[in-house]
Structure formats: C-alpha cells, structure tokens
Amino acid sequence: MPAALLETVGLCAFYGATQVLFGLDLKVGEGGVTTLLGANGAGKTTALRAVSGMVQTTGDIRFCGQSLAGWATEDIVRLGIAHVPQGRGTFVSQTVEENLKIGAMSRRDRAAISSDIERVYGYFPRLKERRKQQAGTLSGGEQQMLALARALMLRPKLMLLDEPSFGLAPLVVRDLFEILRTLNRAENVSMLLVEQNASLALDLADRAYLIETGRLVMTGAAQDLRNDENVRRAYLGY
Amino acid sequence: MDLFLHQALAGLATGSIYACLALAIVMIYAAINHLNFAQGEMAMFSTFIAWQLMQWGAPYLLAFVGAAAFSFVAGIAVERVLFRPIHKAPVLSHIVLFIALFAILNSLAGFIWDYNVKSFPTPFGSRSLFGNGLVSSHDAGMMGVAFTMLVLLYVFFRHTRIGLAMRAAAANPESARLAGVRVGRMISLGWGMAAAIGAVAGIMIAPVVFLDPNMMTSILVYGFAGAVVGGLTSPGGAVFGGLAVGIIENLAGTYIPYVGRELRLTIALFIIVAVLTAKPSGLFGRAIVTRV
Ligand SMILES: Nc1ncnc2c1ncn2[C@@H]1O[C@H](COP(=O)(O)OP(=O)(O)OP(=O)(O)O)[C@@H](O)[C@H]1O
Numbered sequence: 001m002p003a004a005l006l007e008t009v010g011l012c013a014f015y016g017a018t019q020v021l022f023g024l025d026l027k028v029g030e031g032g033v034t035t036l037l038g039a040n041g042a043g044k045t046t047a048l049r050a051v052s053g054m055v056q057t058t059g060d061i062r063f064c065g066q067s068l069a070g071w072a073t074e075d076i077v078r079l080g081i082a083h084v085p086q087g088r089g090t091f092v093s094q095t096v097e098e099n100l101k102i103g104a105m106s107r108r109d110r111a112a113i114s115s116d117i118e119r120v121y122g123y124f125p126r127l128k129e130r131r132k133q134q135a136g137t138l139s140g141g142e143q144q145m146l147a148l149a150r151a152l153m154l155r156p157k158l159m160l161l162d163e164p165s166f167g168l169a170p171l172v173v174r175d176l177f178e179i180l181r182t183l184n185r186a187e188n189v190s191m192l193l194v195e196q197n198a199s200l201a202l203d204l205a206d207r208a209y210l211i212e213t214g215r216l217v218m219t220g221a222a223q224d225l226r227n228d229e230n231v232r233r234a235y236l237g238y
Numbered sequence: 239m240d241l242f243l244h245q246a247l248a249g250l251a252t253g254s255i256y257a258c259l260a261l262a263i264v265m266i267y268a269a270i271n272h273l274n275f276a277q278g279e280m281a282m283f284s285t286f287i288a289w290q291l292m293q294w295g296a297p298y299l300l301a302f303v304g305a306a307a308f309s310f311v312a313g314i315a316v317e318r319v320l321f322r323p324i325h326k327a328p329v330l331s332h333i334v335l336f337i338a339l340f341a342i343l344n345s346l347a348g349f350i351w352d353y354n355v356k357s358f359p360t361p362f363g364s365r366s367l368f369g370n371g372l373v374s375s376h377d378a379g380m381m382g383v384a385f386t387m388l389v390l391l392y393v394f395f396r397h398t399r400i401g402l403a404m405r406a407a408a409a410n411p412e413s414a415r416l417a418g419v420r421v422g423r424m425i426s427l428g429w430g431m432a433a434a435i436g437a438v439a440g441i442m443i444a445p446v447v448f449l450d451p452n453m454m455t456s457i458l459v460y461g462f463a464g465a466v467v468g469g470l471t472s473p474g475g476a477v478f479g480g481l482a483v484g485i486i487e488n489l490a491g492t493y494i495p496y497v498g499r500e501l502r503l504t505i506a507l508f509i510i511v512a513v514l515t516a517k518p519s520g521l522f523g524r525a526i527v528t529r530v
C-alpha cells in the first residue's frame with residue numbers, strides 16, 4: 001500500500017439530526033483506486049459528499065496530510081479533488097464546451113485550458129462532435145462522459161466517482177472503465193470509486209471497503225474482497 | 239403611419255427602461271429564486287443619490303457613475319446583510335423581507351429628501367425630434383444608454399469567464415461549487431449588478447417621470463410585466479418582454495379608446511395575467527430539457 005493521498009479517520013456524517021455515517025476509516029493511496037461497495041442507502045454517496053465538504057461531518061479528513069475539516073467545497077476542489085456526482089450535475093442550458101470551461105473555473109492558465117479541452121475531446125470524441133450543443137440535449141451516456149470530462153478539466157489528483165456507469169449500455173461501461181484505467185495508470189489520477197458494477201470496480205481498484213448502513217463491515221485489498229464468499233454472493237452474483 | 243412609428247419608437251424608449259428593470263429582476267431571480275419586489279425602490283434610492291451628488295455640485299457624469307457605483311456596493315451589502323442569512327428560509331420570509339426593504343427605502347428617501355416632486359436633469363436635452371412632440375432627444379439618449387448597457391451585459395455573460403461562472407452558479411449551484419465556482423460571491427455580484435442596472439434605469443427615466451420616492455412604483459410593475467412575458471428565467475426574454483410591454487403600452491394608450499393615460503398601468507397587469515394564463519412559463523421560459 002503506497003502512502004495515503006486521502007484518509008478519513010472516524011468519519012461521521014449527518015443530515016440535520018440524522019446520522020448517516022458512523023466512524024469510517026477510509027484510505028486512497030497515492031496513485032491508487034479505492035472502491036466503496038454497499039447496498040442502496042448504505043451511505044456511499046454521503047461518504048463522497050463528506051470528502052467534498054457538502055455535508056456536516058465529524059472526525060477527520062486528510063488530503064496530502066492536510067486536514068480538510070471546516071473547508072468550503074470550492075476550496076477543497078482547488079486542492080485537485082474532482083467530484084463526479086451521482087446524477088452527473090450537467091449544466092443543461094449551457095453548451096458542451098461551456099460545461100468544460102465551467103469545469104476549469106478554478107484555473108487561470110488560459111492556454112493550458114484550451115489544450116486540455118482538446119485533450120478530453122481526445123478521450124471523448126462524441127463530445128467534440130457535440131461541442132456547440134446544449135448539454136441538456138445529450139443522451140444519458142453522453143452526459144456521463146461530459147461529467148467525467150468536466151472533472152478532468154480540473155487536472156485532478158483525486159477523482160471522487162459516484163456510479164459513473166449508471167444508465168450506460170454494457171459496451172459503453174467497458175469503454176468508460178478503460179478510460180478510468182488509463183487515467184489512473186498514465187496520468188496518475190487517484191480515485192475513490194462508488195459503483196454498482198462491483199466486478200468492474202474491484203478489477204480496477206487496489207483497495208476496497210464494504211459499508212452497511214453507514215458502518216464499515218469489511219476492509220482490504222480489492223483482490224481479497226473479490227474472493228470473499230459473502231461479497232461474491234451479495235455483490236458479484238456468483 | 240408616421241404617428242404609428244413615432245408612438246412605437248416612444249414606446250421602445252420607455253420599453254428600454256422596463257427592459258433594464260426586467261433584466262435586474264431576472265438576474266436576482268436566477269441567483270436566489272425569489273422576485274425582488276424592492277428592485278424599483280432600490281433604483282429610486284440610487285436616483286436620489288445621483289440627484290444629491292449633483293446638488294453638491296458634482297457634474298452629471300460623475301453623479302451618474304457615483305450613483306451606479308454606490309448602488310453596486312449597496313446591492314452587495316443588501317444581499318450579504320439581509321438575504322444571505324435567510325437564504326434557506328421559506329418563500330414567505332423572503333417576501334416579508336422584500337416588502338420591508340421596499341417600505342424602508344421608500345420612507346427613508348421621503349425622510350431624507352421629502353416627498354415633493356423634483357425635476358431631474360438630462361444630458362441629452364429635451365428637443366422634440368420629429369416635430370410632433372412624441373419622441374424627444376432625451377428619449378433617444380435614454381434608449382442609447384439602455385441599449386449600450388444591455389449589449390455590454392450580453393457580452394459579459396456570453397464571453398467572459400466570470401459571466402460563465404455566474405450563469406453556472408445560477409443554473410446549478412451545487413454542481414458549480416464542485417467545479418470550484420465561488421457561488422456565494424457570484425450571488426453577491428448578481429445583486430450588485432442588478433442594483434447598478436436599476437440605478438442607470440432610474441437616472442434615465444427620472445427626467446420623464448420626475449423624481450420622488452414613488453417614481454418607480456408603476457415602472458416596477460412594467461418591469462415585472464416584461465420579466466413575466468420573458469419567462470423569468472431568460473435574460474434575453476426579459477429584455478424582449480420589457481421592450482414589448484413599452485411598445486404595447488404606448489400604442490394601446492394611443493389607439494384604444496378609453497385607455498388613454500389613466501388606464502395604462504392596467505395594461506401591464508393585463509399582460510401579466512394574460513401571459514401567465516396562456517403560457518405560465520412565459521414566452522422564453524426555460525424549456526427544461528432533461529433526460530434521465
Ligand atoms: N439530503 C438528505 N437528507 C436526509 N437524509 C438523506 C439525505 N441524503 C441521503 N440521506 C439518507 O442517508 C442515507 C445514505 O444515503 P446515500 O445517498 O449516501 O446512500 P448510497 O449508498 O449512495 O445509496 P445509493 O446506492 O442508492 O446511491 C440514506 O438512508 C438516505 O436516506
């Protein structure tokens with residue numbers, strides 16, 4: 001296990017008076033991929049929102065050794081943490097290209113932004129064809145690509161991915177995971193991945209956590225969880 | 239025919255002021271999802287500031303810029319001090335606060351500057367342009383100023399980084415935050431800009447309607463009519479709506495018997511009701527394209 005890029009210690013999260021997460025200790029290694037598995041409502045989305053400073057939390061969240069407690073979302077983003085939210089967060093009335101520019105809003109290096117736009121078009125040629133189109137008119141899959149592309153415009157060190165394969169055709173999911181793998185291997189982007197397709201997620205990940213109703217029930221190398229009898233039955237279906 | 243054209247042009251001139259106010263209303267609506275009922279009173283107060291600066295001997299241009307700058311800062315202050323703390327409160331709390339702001343600005347202006355109607359200077363003169371007294375040189379100048387401002391705003395929103403950030407913050411605040419947009423600052427900026435736009439509108443219309451604490455009441459109704467015609471979510475629609483309301487108001491006042499001067503305000507209310515009944519989202523209301 002390489003040095004931790006992101007680490008939560010005793011992370012609890014609350015929606016008003018309702019506690020949803022109960023003392024999670026999570027780690028994402030430098031250059032690593034960690035996946036969070038769990039049933040609907042287990043608290044996976046909430047865990048990602050906690051890292052982005054979008055819910056009330058207690059406990060500590062450390063990124064590159066620095067505590068993020070009390071940080072505003074806008075400032076957390078500036079550390080290089082790109083959150084691809086569940087539901088994609090598309091700016092529907094803006095064009096595809098404007099969506100990408102919004103993704104680069106925390107950067108000021110204009111020339112590099114333009115070349116990054118071309119670079120993400122390289123990953124997602126479909127988006128290039130539709131660059132002037134209103135983003136709300138894209139198909140669900142295209143919007144998912146746009147969400148990923150928007151996050152890449154941040155030049156992230158860490159991506160928080162919330163069900164990136166949601167609503168995509170199986171073949172598109174394969175392509176998407178290939179792209180994630182490339183980003184991880186070639187561009188050294190670390191990832192905290194929440195995914196319904198546990199099999200693909202465990203393939204990509206080096207580390208995995210299983211949560212049930214806001215509590216960690218299993219922690220380990222992705223390989224170990226893949227071979228675990230209970231995980232196989234509940235999440236892999238064989 | 240000439241009469242018709244001149245009446246339409248005169249309508250376009252006042253319409254450009256309604257368009258500015260409608261735009262200010264839409265900008266704040268986009269930022270906080272509430273209608274600023276005090277937009278007109280804010281503009282009135284700004285106009286008094288310009289008048290006061292001129293009373294103190296400032297030249298017109300300085301008073302104009304000074305009042306707009308003051309309004310920009312005051313708009314930000316109103317957002318920070320009054321509205322940010324209650325941004326999660328229900329609609330009714332907002333309405334109460336808007337009405338309070340309306341009443342406070344109105345009586346404060348009356349207290350400082352009294353309720354006597356004052357004349358307000360124009361740098362464009364008041365010559366009649368076509369010899370029939372329908373369109374004055376001030377009308378032309380007012381239209382020029384309003385259109386210049388609207389074009390500059392269009393360029394700002396379409397082609398600048400901050401303009402895009404403001405649109406993103408208004409369209410999807412949560413997602414904008416995740417992209418690093420400082421949403422709170424964008425909302426403040428929207429208030430400041432809306433207040434400054436209102437100031438320009440007030441200063442431009444004051445020579446026509448004269449200066450007093452109630453000068454903007456009916457103008458605000460026209461502004462709302464414009465915003466509603468445009469669909470509340472569309473800045474371009476608001477501008478179109480404001481212009482249309484100005485022209486309709488003037489033509490109806492001329493050609494429909496009985497409407498005359500007295501019933502003109504009724505036209506604005508009629509337009510609001512008619513549009514809301516026929517097309518609740520307005521002519522340019524966001525056709526919400528969503529896909530699941
Ligand atoms: N805004 C909210 N207010 C109150 N409770 C919430 C809110 N959002 C989520 N919850 C609750 O928190 C719990 C965890 O929700 P969360 O969205 O994190 O689950 P999840 O693991 O991402 O589920 P899914 O797989 O369905 O996306 C759920 O019981 C949910 O009802």
Ligand SMILES: [Mg+2]
Binds near residue numbers: 046
């Ligand atoms: Mg979820």
